[in-house]
Amino acid sequence: MDDGQDLLENFCPHIDKVFLSALWANGIQHVGQSFEGGASEFRNVLRKYAVECGFRFKFVKNDSVRITAVCTIRESRGCMWLVHVRVLHANGFFYLRKWNNEHICGVAIRTPKNPRASSDLVSDVICERVRDKPLTRPTDVVYDLKKDYGLEVSYRVAWLGVEKARGEMFGAHFISFDQLRWYSSVVMENNPGSYINIEYDEQNYHFIRYFISFKACIDGFNHCRPLLFLDGTFLKGKFKGNLLAATAKDGNQDRHAGLLESIPIIFSTAKHAFCLQHLQRNLKDKLRYVNSSYRSVMLAKFRACAYAPTVAAFNQSMEEFTKCGRKVVPIFLKDLPPYYWANAYFQGSRYDEMSSNAIESFNSWIREARHLPITQMIDSIRAKIMRQMAKRRRKANAWAGVICPKMEARLVKAYNKGRSWLVSQSNDDVYEVHFFPSVMVDVGRCTCSCFKWQINDFPCAHAVVAIRNSGLDLYKLVISYYHVAEYQNSYAQNITPIPTVEKPQFDSADFVIHTPAVKRPPGRPKKKRMLSKGEQVQQIRCGRCQRIGNHNRKTCKEPI
Ligand SMILES: [Zn+2]
Ligand SMILES: [Zn+2]
Ligand SMILES: [Zn+2]
Structure with missing residues (x-):
């Protein structure tokens, strides 16, 4: 046993952390190595390499055909580290021609702060994440870079990085409208029977509107109450616009984003009511x-x-x-x-739905997606609907009853409410329920003189008591939309995933559909949700200044 061994290290409670950036040290490997992305890829690789290996470099030559970089202390202390790459005109790749990988400057200690940990590097590291979460906050980026990469960047650099990554997204916004053509054909291939319509100006090719409804949702809606909840929401991307959504409620009376359709189509034939x-x-x-x-x-x-x-x-x-x-x-x-708006005059069935809460929750559901370029937004909503349908399908397969659980509970409640009521029969179908005021129930025509059965299309307490008394099957008098079998039918079909692997490279010269003809208003874009008229802001206590108001520790501007 070696007595000189330092055992103290074994007592350190910290596990050696392997940073995600460890791979960056493998970025530059050998002379002859190719960089297919050309100059920009090599700069990116070199930046990460220097950050991970812990030295600083400067460019001697840096253009579109060659790049030469040397250690910053080459002149002052004679460190000969050098790397040189050059383009091969035949394919546009960069190749590593010369590499002297020996530092004499003794810098091979990684420091958390490196000027090359710039906003470009931040943008490169987080761009995937910004694509999924457009609202990524710079403070989170600062924290994650420290945790996952061991890098310390300032808030400003993180903020610039997020903005740059979003800038890439704005590029994506630009091509996204033309991508709809590709996306639509892939959707039709994978989900035959879906309904899609792209509208664009035939003269100047500006995008106008897009309609999509997936086959699984169309089929599912046939098993839901024939009731649509409609609303619009503003999009947050570069080109703004509106998202109009129609959702249905399934038999378990839960919110459900089943169908997207535009208002005029529905309103031309259907009865509609205001929320x-x-x-x-x-x-x-x-x-x-x-x-x-x-x-x-x-x-x-x-x-x-x-x-x-x-x-x-x-x-x-x-x-x-x-x-x-x-x-x-x-x-x-x-x-x-x-x-x-009034029950008494409305000619369709409202099924006990006086307001469009279903759609309001749909809007909060897609809050993040609204910041994405149009194709990505549609596909991210598609993925969400797909996941939710799968979840409900699994859940409903475990239901043993005849009626959906929430509606079953309503029947039980109605029955308990009317247990003390007296019922007398008039003929085969008509019953009188003695109560104050007493009412008349017709189980043949599914009506009650309190009108609730007709309006909601669901038995009221009087009806439940009368049906029990008549010996009829209560479940047969509940319309099929509330039955478990129908609920299962509404989620029977599934949306097939859209593979993005074969997405073609888009060349702006081939664009058929251009961005919509709008201009962004001047000024800093508002990221905060504007409240509808009359909507209440919750009052909270700020953890910093202790005042009651609508700000918190993070947004506090009060002097303390
Ligand atoms: Zn050096
Ligand atoms: Zn009634
Ligand atoms: Zn405060």
């Missing part, structure tokens, strides 16, 4: 100068009108609503005929 939540916000805005208790009374009265199940009930609620707000109500209702 109650949006209408309420609108009304609130009209009442912004009145005191808050009066405002909440008005809102409650308006809700009563919207939910009123019968024309008589609607008229009564309407009278109270109008009486309460003589000035504001006529203005508010000017372009709002009741058949767009």
Whole structure:
């Protein structure tokens, strides 16, 4: 045993960390080595190599046909380290011609700070990540570079790196519109039966709009309630624009991004209703100068009108609503005929859905994707829908009941509510449920005089009690959309992944579809979500200044 061995090291609690940058030291290997990406690839490799090997270099020659770099202390201390590469005109590759890999400067100690750890290097390291997460923050980059690469970069360098990586993405934004042609044909190949439509200006080839609906979603929608939730959201990329989405709800009454379709197509044939939540916000805005208790009374009265199940009930609620707000109500209702928003007048089934919460959650679901170039955005939404459909398919296969769990729970609740009610039969189908006020249920026509069964297309508590009493099969009177079998059908098909390996190289000379004809407005782009009118900002306490407000430690600008 060697007594001179230093055992102290064994007690160090830190595990030797292998940085992701360790491979950078292999970037330059031997004379004759080729760099197929030419000058830019070699510069990139050299930068990483110098950072990892811990020395500094400077360029003696640096152009598109040759690059020569030497150690920075060549003159002062005579270190002869040198590398020289030259282009081969036949193929445009760079080849390593000369390499003196010996430093006498004793610098072969890696330092976390190297001026070559520039924003170019940062951009190169994080560009993959920015592609997936366009909202990558410079502070995270600073932290990760230290953790994964052992490099210390300033916030400014990290910020520049993120901006540069995004700049590459803007290039991607530019070609992304033409990529749609390629993407569409691959989608049709892998998901036959999908519906896609690209529209662009025939004269100047500017992109206009794109429509896509995957076959699996179209099939799935046939097993969902025939109800679409529509909304638009602004895109955040270089060329802005809107994303219009239509989503459906499945039988388990959960949110579900099943279908993307544009509004005019649906509205031409279907009954449509306005979202109650949006209408309420609108009304609130009209009442912004009145005191808050009066405002909440008005809102409650308006809700009563919207939910009123019968024309008589609607008229009564309407009278109270109008009486309460003589000035504001006529203005508010000017372009709002009741058949767009009131239960009593709406001609389609609303299935108990008064507001389009389904789509609001879809919008938050795609928040990050909105920053991507159009083709990548569509494909990332595609991937998300694909994953979710697979997840629900797995989940539903384990359900043993007849009705989807959430709706089953509703039936149980309705049954418990009506257990004390007396039921008397009138004929084969018609029952009277004694309660105050007592109601009439017709199990043959699926109606109840409380109107809830007709409006929601789902048995109300009275109906559940009457059906139990009649000995009929309750499940047979629940429309098929709420059955587990239909739920399973809506997720039976799957979206086939889109392979990106064979994506052709795009040459701007061959572009058919150009970017849309828009200009970005001047000024720094806003990255913060603008709140809709009347939407509340949550008040939080700042950990730095301890004040209540809408900022936190990170965004705090208060003097302390
Ligand atoms: Zn040297
Ligand atoms: Zn009822
Ligand atoms: Zn603060």
